[in-house]
Amino acid sequence: MTPKIFVTRPLPQPVMDLLKSNAEVRFNPEDAPMPVDKLAESCHDVDGLLVVSNAVTNELLGRATRLKVVSTPSVGYDNIDVAACTRRRIAVTNTTGVLEETTADLVFATLLATARRLVEADRFVREGRWKHWQFDLLYGVNVYQKTLGLIGFGNIGQAVARRARGFAMRILYSTRHRAPEPVERALEATYVDRETLLRESDFVSLHVPLTPETRHLIQAKDFSRMKPTAFLINTARGPVVDEESLVAALKAKQIAGAGLDVFENEPRIHPELLSMDNVVLIPHLGSATAETRLNMAMLAAQNLTEALAGRRPPNLINPEVYS
């Protein structure tokens, strides 16, 4: 019998074509999160779900009784209750391997924009405030030869480290599992504990997934350890940072600024962040290039069709379902 698939967003045509050549496909025509009930209704008779950002809860799974695979075109899968999927023997897949370099580009763009006040400078020009060249206009800080602290050192953290070497930065990292020695050597990255990293870094960049353990990983006591000249860069997940404490730290000048691509309650932004010039705000664009989004969607579709064909999908998160 032809399997049925539901897709929660319109995806590029080649991706839809691939899905349609393998299954009966229905999709949400709007590029926006779906109301929970509408999603549950759409999933009640499907074998595969390709989900973008909507939560896949135990309750939803309870209503999608034929489901065999949930595929997300993202590296993060904090929106999916993986344990509940595993209990129901539903495969879960992500798109590790196609978006790390693109995301690392955005990390560096954010870091540079924050350090060199590019967004503020752009506003300054557009508002007609630029009257003449000025010696001390919009001073930023050097990135070159500064210390970069990476919290989390997976594929994206390491891709950021590769870029940082081009800026002759000193690279510190802290992570649960220390990287193999050849990786450390190749990237000239030094493993330190988190306190040392916070104390010594000029830029602290977050690269951990959102899990119960990393929720509010960065909170008030961490900001008090950072240099008053340091910047926080968060392109991972908003709730990794206690946003209320971040705002307090920025107001108290405990840190110099922040570059944020993700937010605790996105798309809602803490109102005080909106009025701070030393904060760069980005609407979750980490992997947002046409090439990479196509690759992500295509890989998510391949994961889905492989699983529905009874084969182990390439980016399987819960291998237990195949044991």
Ligand code: 8YV
């Ligand atoms: C996704 C992301 O595009 O990969 C991730 O984890 O944050 C983004 O690249 C976004 O989560 C939508 O799925």
